[in-house]
Amino acid sequence: MADQSAARKRQKGLQGQPIQLSLAHQPSNAPLPALGLFPSTQPPAKTPFSLYTPSGDAPSADSRGSRAVLAAETDEIEYESRNHVGNSHDGESEGYAVQYMLGVRNPRTNTLTLHAAPLHTFTPSIKSLKGATAASSESGAALYTAQRAALGSAFGTKKAQAQQRAQERNKLSTSSFGTDAAVAGLQSHLQQTIQAQSGTLPSAQDVEDDANARRPIPPFDPAAEAPGDVYDLDAVVSPAELHALDLGAFISAPDFKERRLLLPYRRSDWVATKLRQLLPARASADGAVPDPSRRDRDRLRLVLHLAHLFAFRQAARPGQVVDRAQLVDKLGRPGGVVVDALLERYTEATRGPGGGDEQRKVTSTMELKLLGYMLVLVLKVDGWTTDVNTIADDLAIGNKRVQELFRSLGCVLTAPSAADREKLVASGRATSAADAAKSKKATLKVPLQFPKERRGRAKK
Template identity: 30%
Template sequence: MSTEKVVSKKRKRDESLEARFELAGSGSGRVGPVLVSFPALEPPSSTAFKCYAQKRAKTAKDAPDEDDMLVAGETPAVEFVSNEIESRKVAAAGCRYLLAVRSKKTNTISIFPSAKTPHILAHTVKALKSIPSSAAPSKVQYLEAKTALGETFGTKKQKASIRAQERNRIDVSAMEGVMSYVMDSIEKGAGNLLTTEDTKEAADKNRLIPPFSATATDPADIYPLHNIIPEAEWKALSVSAFDVAETDKDKIALLAYRKSTWINDRLKALVNTEGKTKKRNLKILLYISAMLSFRQATFLKGLDRDNLYERLAAVPTIVVDSLLSRFAETARASSSYQATSTTKTNLLTHILALCLKVDNYATNTKVIAHDLSMPVTEVNQLFKSLGCKITKLGERERARLGLAGSSAEEKHDVLNAPVEFPKPRLKRK
């Protein structure tokens, strides 16, 4: 055979293998090929499948939507139906395929213009359709089966946990006969519980603050003066020596505690006041200085009465005895006094209540905190326990207190009437 004949035959064979591509047209009422997936059981290749669509209106001319179709087929033993829920999940995941069909006669490959989503087929065994489905186990049955499995195949730790749960389990049926007695005992016990008003009254009594009036409409009446300074001590306080003193230095020397900037500033400002207000504030400042000197003495482990008399020589002995009885405690089998955290807090709130009276119930705590050698935040908490609110003063309030305009940005602890104490904070769960 010549080479020319071989070449010609090869060329004819190559021409027969050439394929043509075309875009398939979607005719009216035609669905075209459908893509399916068999996750579990695959039917024989000879199994016939059909597509079913929902009933459409007679006026609808478009082909049915492929997403609304059902693909179904069957063999002598198994039925196959598309699972709509799983098919929609696959479509939502973006799983789509572009299909093409090749014609062997014309050697033409028709490409379908729209991408298709596979139908996920579920199968049902025909022989099992007549058997009713078993009901879901109850919670008790589930726990019993779980316990049986744990006791049979569990580890030592799991078996010990199962036995512990069985020991702690309460038999409700055994409680049926005694429930009436339990409810009666609960009702009897609830009768002795405190009401809301009783609880509030008990909480107010246990506050580490001076005795107060919850119904007072004037800040001056919330903490009566003689509830802080007993009337006998008030009468025993003498301020005649301050009238004789000529200079501020001489007046400060008459105080029991001379290192308080707040007291010294208020003492100097009393020069411009006259009458009962001056005498009243002088007595309060003298008493505050005695309380500060007493507080300084409480830093020692033991309080000796004679040493306190020497330290507080500027005040009557009745004041020293009162401070010891109210703000100190005696140890067992001992005559010496000692201060506790409760008595120290109580002493500080009494001091701050007197400071509010001198400052017309609006006090800047920075100077007081410096005198007490305490952080401003802790002093503010003590003022809050007295019912004060931390706020900036307005122009009218600054004018009433005689404060300069530069103090507009400074915060003050203000006592308003009626008094409102801070509510206890609830712990987070």
């Protein structure tokens, strides 16, 4: 009784005196205290908890700033805590989100010892439902796919059912390529094949050069330093074809009207204008016969060849079989070398029904080729600069399309000058200066540059 009375007297004597604070210094291998927060369900009071780091070791006093997990489990529920936020992208270890201190007071000495204790927020998970969340999404997707397939099989169109069967045949699974060693061998083979094939892929410049080489235009020299050296005119029209054209009748004709009647195609204003320029009219019926220079004779042959191309384009319609006899009559019965060259250059050989005799047709590619070759000849006669509107009216395919064809040849389109606009109005090819301003001139420029293909998404 005397000892208890003395203790009570000491406690009463310490009341009202200031409490001394101290920070606990625990050994490095001593376990650390922790605070637990259970937002929902709480485990039984006697449930054992384990505190550990991601490496599996128990946190110590030397690692109180490191990441730690507090976990426990019962027969039905697992408890796992989170006590840290942030990331470790900067190379520093993840720390605790909140730091708490537990104070232990010793009434005998009236001291309060503070112990560091991080707060752990627990998230319970039911063992029987563990993994059901991930499985539910997979099973839901599988159920949706199965239901959609069933509806498609019952009510879908034949096309939809065929697509569905194709998808089922092409569906891949984990065993589609074998297992273990087979998969590893296939992966190694694919990697080696990709590396070997990627080394032989063409560069962007190679692809562009190949695309330019496939254009339906005459053979060209991309390094040409003058417009006259860009295109190979012998490939457009051979010297034999030009010399087969008879210039005598055109030169000796008494007037322009008679000369125009000799043309195989008479509705081209461009051809008519060039005839007037190259062969002036006689002063009288007994006037001297014109004697054009060699250069004008060469240009005249090109103009007559273009007249044959206009007539050929009208006679040989795309997609239709070209009858040689009818073509000869519509071209004004030129030499055989001219007709054969036109058929060889601007038509493709096909077999008749049942594998019969060979037939010649103007395909869509050959039609573009014919237009491209005609525009190159127009540029040649006009000194590599020509009026777009005049030739567009003769071809009757629209001004915009003819401009695109000139661009595909490497031409630059420019608006006419003031003097050119006055000439257009004076010649009647434009009704006003404003109308003349809408016309364009196509000029072949060097170094040769073709338009880039558009890679943007097409507008709907």
